Amino acid sequence: MFLSMELKEFLKIASKRERADVAAACNDSVSYLYQVAGRHRYASPLMATQIERYTRIVAGLSDGRLEPVPRATMVRHPEIFYGVTPADDAQGTGGDDVSA
Numbered sequence: 001m002f003l004s005m006e007l008k009e010f011l012k013i014a015s016k017r018e019r020a021d022v023a024a025a026c027n028d029s030v031s032y033l034y035q036v037a038g039r040h041r042y043a044s045p046l047m048a049t050q051i052e053r054y055t056r057i058v059a060g061l062s063d064g065r066l067e068p069v070p071r072a073t074m075v076r077h078p079e080i081f082y083g084v085t086p087a088d089d090a091q092g093t094g095g096d097d098v099s100a
Contacts, residue, residue, distance in 0.1 A: 008037040043074040
C-alpha cells in the first residue's frame with residue numbers, strides 16, 4: 001500500500017524524466033505542475049485525478065523512492081473528493097494506462 005506525498009515533494013525528488021512523464025501523460029507542462037505544487041494555481045478535479053493516477057504509476061516504478069500525490073491536495077475544494085477512492089474513478093474517467 002502506498003502512502004502519499006505532496007506534489008511539491010514529489011517534484012523535488014523525481015528525476016527530470018519522471019517529472020516530464022507525469023506532465024506529458026496529463027497533456028500539460030512541468031511548469032504547470034510546479035505552479036500547482038506551489039499553490040499559485042489549483043488543478044481542476046479532472047487534472048488532479050490525472051496527476052494522481054500518473055504519479056501513482058511513476059511511484060510504482062521508483063522502487064519506493066516516490067509516493068503518489070493525492071488529488072485532494074491539488075484542488076481548491078478538496079471536499080469534492082470525500083468518499084471517492086482511486087478504484088471508484090478508474091472506470092469513470094476512461095484514461096489510458098501509461099507505462100513509463
